Amino acid sequence: MAGANAIASNAHRPPMQLALALDHAESHAREDFLEGPSNAAALTLIERWPDWPSRTVLLRGPEGAGKSHFAAIWARQAGARILSPRMLESAADVPIALATGALVLENLAEGDFDENALFHLLNLAREEHAFLLITARTAPTGWRIGLPDLASRLRALPGVALEAPDDALLRAVIVKLFADRQLAVDEGLVNFLANRIERSFAAAREAVNRLDQEALRLKRPVTRALAAELLR
The missing domain is CATH 1.10.8.60 (Helicase, Ruva Protein; domain 3)
Known part of the structure; x- marks a missing residue:
């Protein structure tokens, strides 16, 4: 009887309202970019392309700082592809990645990429005079990297940081x-x-x-x- 009463009680209880976690479109158009002192150096770098200090540059900053927005703006300017480092599974993938002569390698992180493929990418980009924009949350100076030549190449990359x-x-x-x-x-x-x-x-x-x-x-x-x- 107690069980029946509990069921009856629950039957009259209003259903719980659940909020759905929906994705929201976030514009990465140039006109929707918000400028400020924290991103002025990065914006200058993007807008002065192709007059860069090096054809390969590093853009770093914390999560949500606008790296993807910068990358999208530059990709439209340069006709660049946007690629995750995980998609470079071997050196054989590199020529296809650089097919347009410009590439964004987005969200490079320690231990989350194939070292041989990345080293080949940096070498081929230099040989073919291709442009490469790498984004990362942190500078690679403290990363553990097995290939010494790759480690020195990453640590020597010029670039800018997005601040708070x-x-x-x-x-x-x-x-x-x-x-x-x-x-x-x-x-x-x-x-x-x-x-x-x-x-x-x-x-x-x-x-x-x-x-x-x-x-x-x-x-x-x-x-x-x-x-x-x-x-x-």
């Missing part, structure tokens, strides 16, 4: 992240978030995602009050 955003850029990024989700937010909410999260693009992305998901779950608008409850 200043207050103005962080606020602009928060607005853009909401806009990518088709959410219009007021200045009070933007300032509230900017003053309470870590000053990084990754933290801004995480805060906007959490707030959007919580608003969907509770069927409430995205407001400063909701943000205060979530970040309490």
Whole structure:
């Protein structure tokens, strides 16, 4: 009888509202790029192409700092392919990767690539005068690399770093992240978030995602009050 009562009780309980983790389109167009002191050097590098200090350069920065946006802008300018290092499984893949004379090797990370293939890529790019833009979260100076020649080549690459955003850029990024989700937010909410999260693009992305998901779950608008409850 107790079991029947429990079933009856559950039958009258409203169903739980689940927020779906949907992908949101993020524009990588040049006109949607947000400029600031933290990315000025990288923007100068992209815009001065093909007048680069070297035909192979390294663009590094933390997660969400805009490396993919920079890469997409340059790829359109240079007619470059965008490739994950994992797709270079052997030296035989390298000529195809450089077929257009320009390549973005995106998100290079320690221990996550075939050393022989990457070494061949760097050599062939130099021989064929191809352009190569490598993006990474960290500089390869401290990476453990088995091939000594590859290690020295990576450590000698010229490039630029993306730094933490200043207050103005962080606020602009928060607005853009909401806009990518088709959410219009007021200045009070933007300032509230900017003053309470870590000053990084990754933290801004995480805060906007959490707030959007919580608003969907509770069927409430995205407001400063909701943000205060979530970040309490």
